[in-house]
Every structure is written in C-alpha cells, then in structure tokens.
Amino acid sequence: MENKIIRLKKGKEESLMRRHPWVFSGAIASLPEGLEEGETVCVLSAAGDVMGCGHYQIGSIAVRILDFGSETLPADFYARRLRSAFELRKTLGLIRPDNDCFRLVHGEGDFVPGLIVDIYGDTAVVQAHSPGIHFARQQIAAALTELPGAGIRNVYYKSETTLPYKARLDPENEYLAGGFDGNIATENGLQFNIDWMRGQKTGFFVDQRENRMLLQHYAKGRKVLNMFCYTGGFSVYAMRGGALSVDSVDSSAKAASLTDANIELNFPGDPRHRTFATDAFKFLADMESDEYDLIVLDPPAFAKHRNALKNGLLGYRKLNTRAFQKIKSGGILFTFSCSQVVTKEMFRLAVFSAAAQSGRKVRILHQLTQPADHPIDISHPEGEYLKGLVLYVE
Ligand code: SAH
Numbered sequence: 001m002e003n004k005i006i007r008l009k010k011g012k013e014e015s016l017m018r019r020h021p022w023v024f025s026g027a028i029a030s031l032p033e034g035l036e037e038g039e040t041v042c043v044l045s046a047a048g049d050v051m052g053c054g055h056y057q058i059g060s061i062a063v064r065i066l067d068f069g070s071e072t073l074p075a076d077f078y079a080r081r082l083r084s085a086f087e088l089r090k091t092l093g094l095i096r097p098d099n100d101c102f103r104l105v106h107g108e109g110d111f112v113p114g115l116i117v118d119i120y121g122d123t124a125v126v127q128a129h130s131p132g133i134h135f136a137r138q139q140i141a142a143a144l145t146e147l148p149g150a151g152i153r154n155v156y157y158k159s160e161t162t163l164p165y166k167a168r169l170d171p172e173n174e175y176l177a178g179g180f181d182g183n184i185a186t187e188n189g190l191q192f193n194i195d196w197m198r199g200q201k202t203g204f205f206v207d208q209r210e211n212r213m214l215l216q217h218y219a220k221g222r223k224v225l226n227m228f229c230y231t232g233g234f235s236v237y238a239m240r241g242g243a244l245s246v247d248s249v250d251s252s253a254k255a256a257s258l259t260d261a262n263i264e265l266n267f268p269g270d271p272r273h274r275t276f277a278t279d280a281f282k283f284l285a286d287m288e289s290d291e292y293d294l295i296v297l298d299p300p301a302f303a304k305h306r307n308a309l310k311n312g313l314l315g316y317r318k319l320n321t322r323a324f325q326k327i328k329s330g331g332i333l334f335t336f337s338c339s340q341v342v343t344k345e346m347f348r349l350a351v352f353s354a355a356a357q358s359g360r361k362v363r364i365l366h367q368l369t370q371p372a373d374h375p376i377d378i379s380h381p382e383g384e385y386l387k388g389l390v391l392y393v394e
Pocket of ligand 1: 229232250252280
C-alpha cells in the first residue's frame with residue numbers, strides 16, 4: 001500500500017536536512033484525507049523532495065522519521081535496525097556471561113523513534129511511545145526473536161503507561177512471544193530480580209549501570225545512604241564495594257521489598273544492610289548529621305514537562321540542600337536528575353545553589369551521564385536525559 005503524503009511548508013525541511021527526526025505540526029502545509037494516527041507517511045518538502053518516511057501522530061510532534069530519504073519503510077526495517085543496535089551493544093562489550101542486561105534500542109538514539117527495548121537474559125521488554133510503534137509491535141517481536149545471536153525467547157510488551165493517552169489504543173501488557181521463564185538478570189556479575197510485569201518502566205533502571213560501578217569504587221569503609229533506591233541497584237554495588245553499612249530508602253513498600261530481595265540474592269544474611277520504606281525528604285530531615293559519608297540521590301524526574309521546570313528545579317535544590325546539610329565532612333554525594341527538560345547546566349546550577357545555601361565547601365569529582373547503550377543521536381540532542389554529579393563535600 002502506498003503511504004499517504006505529508007507536504008511541508010516552505011523552508012520547514014531544514015531540520016530534516018540536518019537529520020533531526022521530528023516534524024512539528026506547525027511545519028506541515030496540509031494533512032492528507034483520512035490520515036489515521038500511527039500510519040506510516042511519506043514526508044515531502046514544499047518543493048516535492050522526499051525527506052523520508054515516518055509515523056504520524058496527533059500532537060505537537062506530528063511525524064517521527066524512521067527512514068530518511070525513503071518513501072516507504074523497507075520490509076525488513078525493524079530487523080535491520082535491531083541488527084545494527086545489537087552490533088553496537090556487542091562493540092560496547094555489554095554481552096558477557098556476567099552481564100545479560102542492557103538496553104538494546106533507545107528510541108531516536110538507535111534511529112527507531114518511539115521504541116524502547118531492554119534485555120534481561122532471554123527476555124526483551126518492549127515499550128512503545130508512539131501509536132506507529134504500537135501497530136508494529138508484532139513485527140518488532142518477531143524481529144527480536146529472530147535476531148541472530150541474541151537468544152531472545154520471550155518478548156513482553158509493556159506500553160499501558162507509555163502511549164499517548166488520547167490515542168485511545170488501550171494497549172494490554174502481555175507476552176507477544178514466549179512467556180515467563182524466570183526473571184533474574186545479571187549486571188556486572190551481580191544478580192537482580194527484575195519485575196517487568198509490576199515494576200516501573202521496563203522493571204529496572206539499566207541506565208545507572210556505570211554510575212553504580214563508580215559508586216562501588218567509592219564505597220569501601222563508608223556508611224552509605226541510597227535514597228530513592230527502587231530495586232536497590234546502588235545498594236547492591238555499595239555492598240560489593242565493601243561499605244561499612246548501607247541504608248536504602250524508598251517511599252514505595254514494593255520497592256523496599258524488591259531491594260531486600262536483591263540484597264538477599266547477592267549478600268544473604270549480611271547485617272550491613274537496612275531498608276526503610278519512607279519519604280526521602282522526611283528521612284533526610286529526621287536523620288542525624290554526620291551519619292553518612294556516601295549519599296546517593298536518584299529521584300524520579302521532578303520536571304516531567306517544560307511547564308514543570310521551575311518547580312522541578314526547586315525540588316532538586318531542596319533535596320540537595322538537605323543532603324549537604326547532613327552529610328559528614330569528607331563525604332561523597334552522588335546526585336542525579338533524569339528529567340529530560342532539565343539541562344546539565346540547569347541541574348548544576350540547582351546543586352550549586354544547594355551547596356551555597358548549606359554553606360558547605362563542595363568540589364565536583366565526576367560529571368555523569370547515561371551509558372553508551374542509551375546513545376544520543378547527534379542530530380537529536382533531546383535524547384540526552386540523565387545527568388549526575390559526584391561531589392566531595394567538606
Ligand atoms: N535509583 C534507582 C531508581 C530510582 S526510581 C535505581 O538505581 O534503580 C525513583 C524511585 O523513587 C521510585 O522507586 C519511587 O518509588 C521513589 N520515590 C518517589 N518519590 C519518593 C519520595 N518522596 N521518597 C522516597 N522515594 C520516592
């Protein structure tokens with residue numbers, strides 16, 4: 001079937017020429033008759049040149065280009081993109097007997113806007129962020145199980161909360177291939193129970209893998225506090241790094257029990273670890289000063305949208321101020337923001353304000369970001385979302 005054609009207004013092809021994959025609704029001259037959300041369309045410049053084909057969606061981002069320069073998607077499009085994504089992960093050295101958990105597809109960063117795939121052993125967890133990807137889910141699942149060398153047997157589709165609500169697609173979370181056959185994944189030799197069915201996102205925050213390794217490096221002999229612990233990733237690494245004690249905090253009782261299970265899996269019966277199911281701000285306010293000399297702050301995105309930016313930045317400032325006020329002298333603070341709309345400059349300014357407010361002398365030891373299996377297409381700077389600072393606090 002021929003794709004419908006979307007023609008751009010004059011001059012609006014410029015960002016596509018630079019390979020930025022989004023077409024904003026304001027750039028479109030007119031929409032073809034009967035165009036349905038999620039359809040694959042061909043985008044032409046005002047002069048009639050083929051810009052590429054992509055998925056149409058109602059909203060400010062109207063088309064996400066999947067293939068530049070082509071009128072229709074090649075039949076093996078997903079298989080090809082998956083092969084190239086898998087090659088990159090091999091190059092990154094992420095596929096090893098002691099590591100079977102990584103992000104295989106990071107949306108625009110792997111040239112498949114709208115698609116996220118995380119791998120946990122022989123299970124792939126797929127999230128669609130656009131109706132076009134939702135409609136292609138069976139094709140994507142088939143391409144995953146047929147991906148040479150990847151050994152993927154199960155594909156779990158989890159898009160109930162990621163698809164635009166107004167699209168009324170009512171996706172169901174379900175297995176598109178295989179089924180449940182265990183949920184323990186290995187990251188850098190540590191084991192984790194991954195709850196993709198009930199957990200947040202795809203079940204685990206794969207994006208903190210390298211930052212957890214760095215934390216392990218600093219953990220020896222320190223009293224560690226892991227705030228917003230979720231599955232306890234940072235805590236397990238801190239234990240391996242030789243921490244004196246590790247306290248994990250999350251307001252969700254479910255997260256607290258996941259953390260307990262993951263500590264038990266790796267360090268059964270180890271008395272160094274405690275979990276607290278409580279609010280992080282309250283915990284920081286109530287705790288004694290100088291109790292901890294290594295603190296991790298990895299909160300959920302405080303600014304999910306541009307209009308929440310101001311409050312989000314205030315949230316980061318408040319949280320970091322509390323940590324600066326309480327951390328022991330000579331302590332190390334790992335502090336993060338995963339809000340896409342908060343740039344690293346904004347985040348650094350918020351943390352600086354917190355340092356100034358608390359009167360502590362603070363130096364930046366490391367500036368952290370997302371790992372290489374969450375690549376950023378250089379034409380699409382919006383793909384950068386995770387930022388972190390490791391600080392030495394006197
Ligand atoms: N650091 C984690 C990921 C954190 S996700 C990792 O490496 O995997 C954010 C977590 O913050 C969620 O588990 C959520 O339950 C928790 N959370 C949200 N608001 C909170 C609050 N006010 N106090 C404590 N935890 C909170």
